[in-house]
Amino acid sequence: MVGTSDKFDEMFDGQGATRPAYTDYCAWYDEQDNKWLQRKNADADDSFRKTGITFNVYGEDEAEERLIPFDMVPRVITAPEWRKLTRGIEQRVRALNSFLYDLYHRQEIIRAGRVPERLFRQNEAWLANMVGFTPPGGIYTHIVGIDLVRTGPNEWFVLEDNARTPSGVSYMLENRETMMGMFPDLFSQVPVEAVSDYPRRLARSLAACAPPAFAESGRKKPNVAVLTPGIYNSAYYEHAFLADQMGAELVEGSDLRVVNGLVQMRTTSGFKPLDVVYRRVDDDFIDPLTFDPSSMLGVPGIMDVYRSGGITIANAPGTGICDDKAIYSFMPEIVEFYTGEKPLLPNVETWRCADDDSLAYVLDNLDELVVKEVHGSGGYGMLIGPTASKKEIKEFRKKLEANPENYIAQPTLSLSTCPIFTKKGLAPRHVDLRPYVLVSPSGIDITPGGLTRVALKEGSLVVNSSQGGGTKDTWVLKD
Amino acid sequence: MLGRTANGLFWMFRYLERAENTARLLEAGLRMALTRDVQTAQEEWRSVITTSGQRALYESTHDSYDGQSAWNFILRDKANPANVREMFGAVRTNARLARTNISSDVWEAVNTSWMELDQMLSRPVSQGAVGDVVSTIRRAGTQVHGAFEGSMLRNEAYHFARVGTFIERAESTARILDMKYFLLLPSLSYVGSSLDSGQWDQVLRSVAGARAYTWLNAGQIDARGIVEFLVLDDRFPRSLAFCRSEQRANLAALARMHGAEGTCNELMRDADMHITDLTVEEIFEQGLHEFLIDFMARNAAISGAIAEDYRFLA
Numbered sequence: 001m002v003g004t005s006d007k008f009d010e011m012f013d014g015q016g017a018t019r020p021a022y023t024d025y026c027a028w029y030d031e032q033d034n035k036w037l038q039r040k041n042a043d044a045d046d047s048f049r050k051t052g053i054t055f056n057v058y059g060e061d062e063a064e065e066r067l068i069p070f071d072m073v074p075r076v077i078t079a080p081e082w083r084k085l086t087r088g089i090e091q092r093v094r095a096l097n098s099f100l101y102d103l104y105h106r107q108e109i110i111r112a113g114r115v116p117e118r119l120f121r122q123n124e125a126w127l128a129n130m131v132g133f134t135p136p137g138g139i140y141t142h143i144v145g146i147d148l149v150r151t152g153p154n155e156w157f158v159l160e161d162n163a164r165t166p167s168g169v170s171y172m173l174e175n176r177e178t179m180m181g182m183f184p185d186l187f188s189q190v191p192v193e194a195v196s197d198y199p200r201r202l203a204r205s206l207a208a209c210a211p212p213a214f215a216e217s218g219r220k221k222p223n224v225a226v227l228t229p230g231i232y233n234s235a236y237y238e239h240a241f242l243a244d245q246m247g248a249e250l251v252e253g254s255d256l257r258v259v260n261g262l263v264q265m266r267t268t269s270g271f272k273p274l275d276v277v278y279r280r281v282d283d284d285f286i287d288p289l290t291f292d293p294s295s296m297l298g299v300p301g302i303m304d305v306y307r308s309g310g311i312t313i314a315n316a317p318g319t320g321i322c323d324d325k326a327i328y329s330f331m332p333e334i335v336e337f338y339t340g341e342k343p344l345l346p347n348v349e350t351w352r353c354a355d356d357d358s359l360a361y362v363l364d365n366l367d368e369l370v371v372k373e374v375h376g377s378g379g380y381g382m383l384i385g386p387t388a389s390k391k392e393i394k395e396f397r398k399k400l401e402a403n404p405e406n407y408i409a410q411p412t413l414s415l416s417t418c419p420i421f422t423k424k425g426l427a428p429r430h431v432d433l434r435p436y437v438l439v440s441p442s443g444i445d446i447t448p449g450g451l452t453r454v455a456l457k458e459g460s461l462v463v464n465s466s467q468g469g470g471t472k473d474t475w476v477l478k479d
Numbered sequence: 480m481l482g483r484t485a486n487g488l489f490w491m492f493r494y495l496e497r498a499e500n501t502a503r504l505l506e507a508g509l510r511m512a513l514t515r516d517v518q519t520a521q522e523e524w525r526s527v528i529t530t531s532g533q534r535a536l537y538e539s540t541h542d543s544y545d546g547q548s549a550w551n552f553i554l555r556d557k558a559n560p561a562n563v564r565e566m567f568g569a570v571r572t573n574a575r576l577a578r579t580n581i582s583s584d585v586w587e588a589v590n591t592s593w594m595e596l597d598q599m600l601s602r603p604v605s606q607g608a609v610g611d612v613v614s615t616i617r618r619a620g621t622q623v624h625g626a627f628e629g630s631m632l633r634n635e636a637y638h639f640a641r642v643g644t645f646i647e648r649a650e651s652t653a654r655i656l657d658m659k660y661f662l663l664l665p666s667l668s669y670v671g672s673s674l675d676s677g678q679w680d681q682v683l684r685s686v687a688g689a690r691a692y693t694w695l696n697a698g699q700i701d702a703r704g705i706v707e708f709l710v711l712d713d714r715f716p717r718s719l720a721f722c723r724s725e726q727r728a729n730l731a732a733l734a735r736m737h738g739a740e741g742t743c744n745e746l747m748r749d750a751d752m753h754i755t756d757l758t759v760e761e762i763f764e765q766g767l768h769e770f771l772i773d774f775m776a777r778n779a780a781i782s783g784a785i786a787e788d789y790r791f792l793a
Contacts, residue, residue: 051583052575052590231575240578250579254793255481266482268635268789269737 069470075452088345098338100140127318137441142314150416164320170238191478193448199245208440212309222275225249258301354405448476482790491573492643502616507684582630592619649722741788
């Protein structure tokens with residue numbers, strides 16, 4: 001095994017010694033035959049293809065199913081580190097919910113002058129239909145993914161909040177299954193917290209959010225379904241996987257109809273009421289009567305049923321506003337305003353290009369900063385100054401000057417690395433982490449683990465799967 | 480379960496059965512062509528394509544019949560939208576649709592078979608490879624059915640899949656018989672004479688019944704015996720009588736689970752009356768072709784009624 005460079009490596013310290021989190025793993029690794037590991041590595045893809053864990057990519061010719069590359073070296077977090085992270089995540093998710101409630105009710109935070117009104121007035125994810133309405137149990141973000149990055153032993157930052165429809169949880173689960181299939185002995189040597197009960201936790205959490213109509217119905221168990229745009233959606237595998245694992249129905253818009261004031265599913269024995277819908281369809285498409293009238297993916301009238309307490313929609317329409325990077329830049333204020341505490345997990349320093357001073361600074365330092373679109377996602381539409389060409393910077397400068405409020409900028413963080421398995425042995429690559437958080441009236445539940453995304457290209461900081469990123473199994477060690 | 484999902488299961492198994500039946504038809508044709516001279520082999524391939532119901536389409540894109548063109552047409556030719564590659568794609572698409580109602584074993588059997596076949600059929604199939612392809616298709620069917628029997632709950636999903644299998648199988652056996660009857664026995668006077676035993680042997684091979692028939696009939700091959708075997712013998716799992724009894728049992732189970740009978744159960748009873756206690760003489764009297772046309776029409780009507788009764792479509 002080799003040591004790494006100047007970046008913070010999670011496995012090895014500067015002297016090339018193994019950090020405590022990885023002691024057990026490295027002891028196991030050093031005993032394995034390298035040829036055998038190579039073979040195992042080649043088998044991993046096969047196993048993913050067989051299970052069908054693919055995402056769809058639509059090219060010019062025909063649909064193609066791709067795998068997200070999987071790296072077989074786990075990313076390990078110790079129990080104390082994890083406890084610290086969960087406290088910070090809980091605080092943040094609590095604040096996000098309070099913020100959403102406030103935003104759609106009295107807007108105290110704006111009255112208090114802590115967040116400017118224009119932030120959401122101009123935001124496409126803001127839904128006027130949600131004003132004055134409280135979702136069942138007061139929960140807006142039933143399922144949240146908080147993207148974290150690390151820069152040092154005790155330095156974790158929140159990079160993004162995914163309150164709309166965080167995806168990727170099926171990879172957290174399947175990566176673990178694959179690892180256990182590949183290296184069963186490893187798990188008997190290293191005590192790792194299980195992630196496999198996530199679907200059960202999700203089912204329980206969703207059931208706990210059943211709407212008032214369910215309570216009045218006298219039925220024993222709420223009917224839960226995952227609403228998917230259909231088999232051609234890039235994340236269909238995940239939708240089917242989650243429904244299957246939860247024992248919930250997997251529905252499309254065409255399976256649902258409003259009958260007798262309730263959203264009902266067309267089953268083989270007639271229409272059956274649906275109580276909680278975990279929708280993986282965007283706000284715009286969820287109800288053609290309320291939003292995009294051309295949408296075939298949604299359910300006409302579902303918003304009326306929702307507002308009358310007939311169904312729970314998870315996540316609540318209008319939560320997507322929290323994914324906005326301009327809102328993100330106010331998260332420290334938001335956390336403090338609603339919890340009365342300093343944020344336990346800091347934001348990455350962020351310049352809002354809408355402010356003149358910040359814009360001037362950003363324009364002067366484009367070659368050192370990462371500039372992102374406020375509504376962008378998936379690693380698209382961003383500039384990574386240090387690796388961009390002069391021409392790219394020049395072009396980006398024009399876009400930025402033309403529409404500054406559409407951008408924020410952040411310093412180029414020196415993301416931590418975790419080794420991946422290569423033909424030449426272990427090699428450090430940059431990683432991030434997305435833990436999955438479930439919110440219900442019974443509390444906030446964080447599964448110990450998450451999705452570690454890894455930039456497979458040497459030196460690259462972009463971990464998005466659409467841009468050559470892969471994934472790793474994420475281990476939280478037991479105490 | 481959802482009507483749409485039931486539809487997915489039903490069609491997943493119809494397409495699986497169709498792919499398998501097409502492979503058997505092709506396999507019988509291959510064997511036949513090998514044992515004939517070039518001229519007759521051409522006739523064989525024409526007959527295989529005709530039986531698969533794609534003659535017009537084939538002739539609009541090909542000038543002549545030869546093995547290579549014929550099996551590629553059946554297996555993978557884009558000019559034929561009902562090629563086996565597409566059928567298997569449809570099996571997988573429907574399995575994805577019904578993913579929450581099939582076990583992982585079934586899904587993996589479908590997915591791995593599809594991966595293997597799709598790969599095999601991504602390039603033209605040579606003479607040397609066609610046998611492999613055909614046996615891979617048959618094995619795929621066996622694997623999926625095996626996983627299905629061994630791992631599925633006996634709930635409505637199970638019965639929708641089974642009824643789809645037997646609707647398709649009944650249709651396939653009836654069509655093969657009808658095509659061959661029409662081609663080989665143009666007038667009633669031929670009935671009973673031992674015509675071309677090779678041709679009838681091929682019919683039996685197309686439905687995987689050659690061995691069973693020989694065993695039951697001590698090698699005596701004639702039209703009457705074969706019709707009796709393929710239509711009325713409920714011991715043979717591809718006979719019309721057997722398919723009917725499976726359809727009936729599965730539809731009855733569905734009615735029990737839903738606490739009510741539907742139009743499909745009614746049509747099923749009508750169809751049963753038509754075939755119960757029938758003798759092969761009576762079939763020949765009314766005309767085998769007429770009998771089969773009526774059978775296929777009833778089969779299609781039952782299929783349609785199932786979709787209606789169980790709300791397959793919005």
